[in-house]
Structure formats: C-alpha cells, structure tokens
Amino acid sequence: MARTPSNMLDLGTKAPDFTLPNTTDEKVYSFSDVHGAKGTVVMFICNHCPYVMHVFDGIASLANDYMEQGFGFVAISSNDVENYPDDSPELMKKTAKEQGFNFPYLYDESQDVAKAYDAACTPDFYLFDAERALVYRGQMDNSRPGNDVPVTGKDLRTALDALLAGTPIDSLQKPSLGCNIKWKVS
Secondary structure: OOOEEOOOOOOOOEOOOOEEEEOOOOOEEEHHHHOOOOEEEEEEOOOOOHHHHHHHHHHHHHHHHHHOOOEEEEEEEOOOOOOOHHHOHHHHHHHHHHHOOOOOEEEOOOOHHHHHOOOOEEOEEEEEEOOOEEEEEEOOOOOOOOOOOOOOOHHHHHHHHHHHHOOOOOOOOOOOEEEEOOOOOO
C-alpha cells in the first residue's frame, strides 16, 4: 500500500464550490446544498482504498453524531474509473448503501473538484466553519490499517467539538495518510 499524505490546504481558505452528481439519489449537489449551519465536512474517499475501507464505520458514525448538531457532510470520489472500475458511480451507490451513509457521495468525474481542494489522498478530510473558511484539514485519527489503533475519529471530532464550543482549533494538524487519488493520465 502506497502512503500518500494530505497536501494540507491553507487554513482560512474559502471552500471551493462544486456542482456534482450524487450517486445515491442521482441529484446534483453544490457546496451550498450540503453546507451545515455550524460547518461542513468534505471528505475525499473512494470505494477500494484500504485506508478508506478501514475507516468506513468511523465515517458513518462521525456523520451520524454531528449532522444532528448542525454540521453538513459530503463525500467525494475523484478517482479515474476507467483504470479503477471499483470506484465507478454504480459501485459508489452500492458502497454508500452498505456503509449506511446518510450524506451525499458525489462523483467528481473531471477531477476538477479534487484539484480545487488540493486533495492528494483517500481519505482526505476538510472542515469548514459556518462562513465556509477552512478550520481543519488532515487525518480523522491515528488509526491506519494494521497498526491496531482503534478508529475513533479523535482528531476530526476534537475540531468539530471546538467549532461547536466556539473555542480555537489547534493549527498544528496532522496530514491524513492514504492511497493517492487516481489521477487520469492525459
């Protein structure tokens, strides 16, 4: 397994907008459609990456815990499906259902959204505040496949809790690690 770290987009960056199809209900969503009153979590994931598969339950649990507190959640897959057919929109829909995702799982066929967010790996997590400013980016927690650390979502939960409480979020943040986004070859 290759280990690619997050690029760590600058804190304070305004959330890039997008308009992407949702694989679960076949509607089109923009950032405004998924934005929560308290903030928004944008996740770059895919179906086949072992790092993502390792945290699937944690992602669903995190979303369930914080959506009811006013946060919006969205997952985006930007992988090249021609060379990685396990990440096709049809299989994204199946994965979302199997994992119990209660948030949109969007398909970024052009890969423009991943580029706008400077996403590098799956999973890659971004937390934007109510004004759409980036306040956290990086790992969900220290758990990785095979390291025997439980998936808790500690780092992302700490940032979400601080945003809820109106307290500062530590700017010392750890990059996520995962498989590289499968870029299309021109």
